[in-house]
Amino acid sequence: MDAIRLPTSNQLYVIVGGSGALQRMLTLAARLALRGGVWVLDCGNRANPLPVVRELRRLTMDPVRALANIQTARAFTCYQVLALLEQTCSRPVREPVVIFDLLASFYDESVRYDEGQRLLAAALGHVRGLLAGAPVMVSVRPPPTDFPERAAFVQRVCAEADQCWVEEAPSAAGVYQQGSLWT
Amino acid sequence: MTYEGWLLDLYADGPRGVALWLVTDDDRRVRLCQRFPVRFFAAGPGPRLRALWRWLRGREPAPGLAREERRDLFVAERLPVLAVETADPAGLQPLFAEVEREFPDLTYYDADVPLTVRHAAAFGSFPLARCRAEADEQGNVRAFEVLDSPWALDPALPPLRILEINLPEGDPQRTPPTRLELRFRAWKQSYPWVAGSAPAAWLRAALQKLDPDIVLTDYGDTWLLPELLRRGQAPLSRDPAYPLRTVEEHTYFSYGQIVYRGQQVHLYGRVHIDRQNAMLWRDYGLEGILENARVTALPIQTAARISPGTGISCMQMQTALRDGVLVPWHKQQVEQPRSMLSLIQSDFGGLVYQPRIGLHFEVGAIDFVSLYPAVMVRCNISPETQARPLSQPPAPNPGLIPRTLAPLLHKRVALKTWAAKLPAWDPRRKSIRARTAAQKWLLVVCFGYLGYKNARFGRIEAHEAVTAGGREALLRAKEAAEDLGFAVLHLYVDGLWVQQAGCRTAEDFEPLLAEVTRRTGLPIALDGVYRWVAFLPSRGNRRVPVGNRYFGVFTDGSLKVRGLDARRRDTPPWVTAVQMGLLECLAQAVSPEDLKPAAAEALGRLRRELARLREGKVPLEDLLCAQKLSRPLEKYTHPSPAARAAGQLQAAGKRTAAGQRVRFLYVRGEERVWAWDLPQTFDRRCLDVGMYRKLALRAAADVFQPFGIEPEELYALMHNAARVPLFPLPV
Amino acid sequence: MGRTLPSITQSLNEEQAAFGRFRRALRRSDQTALDELFTAARQHLAAAAYAANLLPMETFLLAMLLEEHKEVARLRVQVEALQSRLLDDV
Structure with a gap:
């Protein structure tokens, strides 16, 4: 998972991971914004605009104009995630959609497992709806250690994907890698 | 019969509706009953609503059902909804829970509005409101009218009877009590805390004789009332039909702070307030609780124990009900999309400047x-x-x-x-x-x-x-x-x-x-x-x-x-007293010229306090730190002093929940802390005097620095007690 | 509700951290001077937050300059006072 290529067709791209995945999503949003409109749906309070600006400044003389291409909205509970996707789906969306941390609110202890499952199924229904008009990129984090059973949510999302990247945990690599000695 | 007086309590009373307790003008306590059906609403696609209708129609007792159009605050057009009504207000919650399980895809409204808030929206009622009720022989209300408003500045209040049940020795779960004290106006009686049913009997006698409206306790929620009831019968509630209601202990996050709320004991027809478990008792006491209840329309017992966030939410619900606006059960409203540029320009808080030091x-x-x-x-x-x-x-x-x-x-x-x-x-x-x-x-x-x-x-x-x-x-x-x-x-x-x-x-x-x-x-x-x-x-x-x-x-x-340290609740009382003492010395200075002698006096005071500490004259109670356990004990990887003290308590069989405070002393040795509530007696020689000296000097340094005495200088001055201070004052 | 944008203090800390390698390679005396510049920027955090600049570092640089200019102005007044005293003495 060195880089996420810019999407070429209306496919669902899923990226599973922590801060590395987040960084890549932010970079991706910036690059997409250079080409035209982008929708950023932030489901985990993760879409910090400042790294996007920094990336844009490397790529263009006019980061403000590119930034204005990004339409963003946030959802803080899984009910809001569902409502946000439904609302976005009801518009004629033709630009790429980048969804940050889709499952964050599904890991909330106040949400019952079966309720989460039901809401996620409905949310993924809307994601499929979005694919009719545009490519969709989704990032998800693995569940916190308190809810290992919610890894099933991640699998559910991955099962929908046309392409799925999984960020490797450093220890899980299993292969000895020579790191830099001095950084 | 017409009754005029003040509304003391209101709660669900089966299919008959709600029970109302009035303190009448002739000082009687009257229980009335009022028909008060309550409703919730469901919205969604037509076929699903029809399915819900069919499902509900078959139930016993069948709830009232109606198709209506209501206003959702966030939707432009009126929304077609199915109204579901139960005659028994307490029956609404269980029915709703079943409906929600069976039809999770529908949107629900007005499902969890507290009963008193519904009543307030319908009648303008609130705790201790002046009201007039007409009722038949059996106490069934025919007409009910509220005569004043929660916004009155100086309302006439009823002469409430308040019984205090005190444990003078403090937290019974830490130190077993030896005495029980009852207090009612000028009357006061102290009883030995003996084994067996005697304490319950004394309380029973007091309740029967005095018939209080408010029972004010220390640790009544978490220990005292359950313990007394375990020992024997006592008519704690005024309503014989409803003994009492307990709410489990819980821990939650609020504004980034972990908060622990102990178990609660609520009474019927009488109000129980546990001063140790009440919100902000120290800030505003009973008067504040009553005010809170009046403006939020929540029962006094609830108002005493809930967070202000819940209070304000209930006030909003009341406005919504009055206006015929639906109260969503789950918030679904989302942010409207906007450009990332505008996010940068609006997503920040209040202005906090950097003062001129x-x-x-x-x-x-x-x-x-x-x-x-x-x-x-x-x-x-x-x-x-x-x-x-x-x-x-x-x-x-x-x-x-x-x-x-x-x-x-x-x-x-x-x-x-x-x-x-x-x-x-x-x-x-x-x-x-x-x-x-x-x-x-x-x-x-x-x-x-x-x-x-x-x-x-x-x-x-x-x-x-x-x-x-x-x-x-x-x-x-x-x-x-x-x-x-x-x-x-x-x-x-x-x-x-x-x-x-x-x-x-x-x-x-x-x-x-x-x-x-x-x-x-x-x-x-x-x-x-x-x-x-x-x-x-x-x-x-x-x-x-x-x-x-x-x-x-x-x-x-x-x-x-x-x-400053003196404002923090986890600062040992002695450190707080030292810091405040220094400030009080300085506060005597009226003009800039007075500051120099005032600062000199403050230095002398600090020196005397440090000497008292060295000589072991500061009572141990004044050296106690009371820190909150910020998470469950097993989740600490590097235990804080509070966590180490809680660990000692746990080893001694005493549990501390996240959000609870642990009291401890700093001691020398590997553990560095000593949990105050350990059963063993404490050996004063273990006390880490150096640590307390450090805390006091740090607190003092904050006070002296603006007067030109830098912390290093202060430490040097205090090390060499004989040296005469020579300090530059900006005067 | 958690904010998405980092606070202005966090932003400054991040920007300062981003110059970690630069700072490390400086002489100790220059490191101190650099730290003082960032400390100067902290005097104007509230104004920097209010400015809501896309690139907060621009505002921080201006804040550093502002403090430097105040210092220059203060020193100029002192120098002029000293000069006039010298002239009086002469």
């Missing part, structure tokens, strides 16, 4: 009165409205939030104005202070609540509009001050500190107050004029100022202290 003389502190709520009302900020700028006149049709807040805000301002006019000896001043303190908490949280993710009537854009309004108001105030020739020393969210040669009385600042009000349309008041005030730097870097670390003396000699 150091000592300043003759400084006026002026504060906007409840700035954020005032902005919400002034600019009509509500999830369903378009906010209006400060420069425009107030909106003609205020939204749900401003309508909820305006009466509370006006009442608070009116009470404060009234209190300021009362003479100092007037007992009403104390009562007004308690009531305005309770209102203040509700007003403080209503802003945060607007941005809270689960708030039914919250919306981020509205939350951002409030901070934007607050920033604008503060900047206008700054500009007004500068235009009038003041130097602005500090700005902090809703207040500013200003200085101008020759301005030293309240009158000198009046033109500024008038000008700020003219430019913002918001009420602003003089907090006071400081003889001197010192803004402190960060402890980490002496050149970096910190927004909320300062102390000063007003012209009347009273002290104001923020962000």
Whole structure:
């Protein structure tokens, strides 16, 4: 998972991971914004605009104009995630959609497992709806250690994907890698 | 029969409706019963609503069903809904739970509105409201009318009978009690805390003889009442049909703080308040709790125990019910999409300036009165409205939030104005202070609540509009001050500190107050004029100022202290006393010339306190730290002192929940702390005197630094007690 | 509700941290001077937050410059006072 290529067709791209995945999503949003409109749906309070600006400044003389291409909205509970996707789906969306941390609110202890499952199924229904008009990129984090059973949510999302990247945990690599000695 | 009096309690009473307890004008306590069916609503696709209809029709007893059109605050058109009504108010919740399980895809409204809030919306009722009821022989209410308003400034209150049940030795779960004390007006009786049923019998006798309206206890929720009931029968509730209701203990997060609430014991027809488990008892006491209940319309027992966030939410629900607006069960409203550029320009909080570090003389502190709520009302900020700028006149049709807040805000301002006019000896001043303190908490949280993710009537854009309004108001105030020739020393969210040669009385600042009000349309008041005030730097870097670390003396000699150790609840009482003692020494200085002798006296005082510590004369109780356990004990990887102390307690069989405070002493040795509530007796020789010396010196250093005595200098001075201090004072 | 944008203090800390490698390679005396510049920027955090600049570092640089200019102005006044005293003495 060195880089996420810019999407070429209306496919669902899923990226599973922590801060590395987040960084890549932010970079991706910036690059997409250079080409035209982008929708950023932030489901985990993760879409910090400042790294996007920094990336844009490397790529263009006019980061403000590119930034204005990004339409963003946030959802803080899984009910809001569902409502946000439904609302976005009801518009004629033709630009790429980048969804940050889709499952964050599904890991909330106040949400019952079966309720989460039901809401996620409905949310993924809307994601499929979005694919009719545009490519969709989704990032998800693995569940916190308190809810290992919610890894099933991640699998559910991955099962929908046309392409799925999984960020490797450093220890899980299993292969000895020579790191830099001095950084 | 017609009854006139005050409404004491209201709760669900089976299919008959609600039970009402009245304190009548002839001092009787009357239980009446009123028919009061309650409803919830479901919305969704037609076929699903029809399926719900069929499912409900087959139930026994069949709830009332109707198709209606109602208003959702966030939807333009009226919404077709299915109304589901139960005659038994207590039956609504279980029925709704089943419906929600069976039809999870529908949207629900009005499903979890507290019963008293529903009653308040229907009848204008609230705890201790003056009311008139007409009832038949069996006590069934035929007509009910409320005669006053929660916004009355000086309401006539009933002569309440209050029974106190005290455990003079403190927390019974830490130290087993030996005495039980009952108190009723001037009567007081102390009993030995013996084994067996005797304590329950004494309480029973007292309840039967005195028939109190309010039972005030220490640890009644968490230990005393359950323990007494275990020992024997006592008619704790007034209503024989309902013994009592317990609510389990729980821990939750609120504003980034972990909060622990113990188990609760609620009574029927009588009010139980556990002073140790009540919210903010120390801040506003019973008067504040009663005020809270009046304005939120929550039962007194609930108002005593809930967070202000829940209180403000209930007030909003009441407004919504009155207006026929649906109360969503789950918030689904989402942010409207906007460009990332506008996110950058709106997603930030209040203005917190960096003050001019150091000592300043003759400084006026002026504060906007409840700035954020005032902005919400002034600019009509509500999830369903378009906010209006400060420069425009107030909106003609205020939204749900401003309508909820305006009466509370006006009442608070009116009470404060009234209190300021009362003479100092007037007992009403104390009562007004308690009531305005309770209102203040509700007003403080209503802003945060607007941005809270689960708030039914919250919306981020509205939350951002409030901070934007607050920033604008503060900047206008700054500009007004500068235009009038003041130097602005500090700005902090809703207040500013200003200085101008020759301005030293309240009158000198009046033109500024008038000008700020003219430019913002918001009420602003003089907090006071400081003889001197010192803004402190960060402890980490002496050149970096910190927004909320300062102390000063007003012209009347009273002290104001923020962000110092003395203000922290986990500081040992002795350290707090040392720091406050030093400040009181300095507060005696009326003019800059007096500061030098005052500082010299303070140094002497510090030296004496350190000597007392060295000589073992400071009582151990005064050296106790009381720190909160910030998470469950097993989740600590590097245990804090509080966690180590909690670990010792756990080993001794005493559990501490996250959010609870642990009291401990600093000791020498590997563990470094000693949990105060361990059963073993403490050996004073283990005490880590050096640690306490360090804490006291650190607290003292904050006080002396603005007077030109740097921390290193202070430590050196205290090491060499004989040396005469030579310090530069900025006078 | 958690904010998406980092606070202005966090922003400054991040920007300062981003110059970690630069700082490390400086002489100790220059490191101190650099730290003082960042400390100067901290005097104007409230104004920097209010400015809501897309690139907060621009505002921080201006804040540093502002403090430097105040210092220059203060020193100029002192120098002029000393000069006039010298001239008086002569």
